[in-house]
Amino acid sequence: MQKRPGGTIARRELHVIWLLDTSGSMNAEGKIQSLNVAIHETIPHLRAAAQANPNVEVLVRAITFSSGARWHIEKPVSVFDLRWEDVTASGHTDLGLALKLVAGVLEVPPMPERAVSPALILVTDGYHTNDKDFDEGMAALMAARWGRPAVRKAIAIGRDVDISALKRFQGDESEPLRVQDANTLIQAIRWTSRVGVEAASHVMDSPSQSTTLSTGGAALEW
Numbered sequence: 397m398q399k400r401p402g403g404t405i406a407r408r409e410l411h412v413i414w415l416l417d418t419s420g421s422m423n424a425e426g427k428i429q430s431l432n433v434a435i436h437e438t439i440p441h442l443r444a445a446a447q448a449n450p451n452v453e454v455l456v457r458a459i460t461f462s463s464g465a466r467w468h469i470e471k472p473v474s475v476f477d478l479r480w481e482d483v484t485a486s487g488h489t490d491l492g493l494a495l496k497l498v499a500g501v502l503e504v505p506p507m508p509e510r511a512v513s514p515a516l517i518l519v520t521d522g523y524h525t526n527d528k529d530f531d532e533g534m535a536a537l538m539a540a541r542w543g544r545p546a547v548r549k550a551i552a553i554g555r556d557v558d559i560s561a562l563k564r565f566q567g568d569e570s571e572p573l574r575v576q577d578a579n580t581l582i583q584a585i586r587w588t589s590r591v592g593v594e595a596a597s598h599v600m601d602s603p604s605q606s607t608t609l610s611t612g613g614a615a616l617e618w
Contacts, residue, residue: 410452410512410596415494417520418460422485430578432482434585441586442475445593452512461494463487491524495533502540513545515592521553547595549588
């Protein structure tokens with residue numbers, strides 16, 4: 397931490413970036429609607445996490461991927477100014493292109509050298525379309541200045557998901573968080589986003605400690 401002229405503390409930037417699957421399969425069983433509701437309901441919890449960590453400035457961005465990948469929120473926006481515009485679903489699952497896109501903003505610049513490790517939250521319900529693109533995307537992410545140090549969490553919607561790819565994204569052997577319905581998806585996105593902020597802010601008791609998510613009678617462990 398540094399002090400600015402006048403004695404005020406200079407906060408370090410903490411970037412939260414959602415990578416959201418908006419492929420056609422997300423139309424099934426109301427998953428895309430649940431995703432939008434989950435993001436809306438997560439924002440107040442992110443604000444609470446930001447307030448609990450006054451030494452960091454929490455900035456949010458979002459990428460959607462289907463047939464291609466694009467910024468849904470390209471310019472980092474303060475969590476206190478964040479307004480979510482709902483996304484729709486169609487097309488393929490070009491996860492690899494999303495990884496390449498996010499890798500491009502994890503360099504210095506545009507990221508500051510003294511930022512806090514960013515939090516990357518990936519949500520998907522299937523298999524990526526192209527293995528070569530995925531491999532290249534992972535390589536680009538790991539080569540980026542802030543790619544490897546990032547706190548990377550993945551949420552798998554349903555049973556037909558490439559869990560091995562999500563483990564590669566997370567960078568360890570822990571299981572991605574699995575959800576089966578709208579309620580648990582909402583809780584999972586809210587939980588992983590907040591935990592990402594807290595982990596990157598170094599306020600968790602232990603990086604290896606198991607954290608339990610209550611899901612209305614069931615419990616999902618990370």
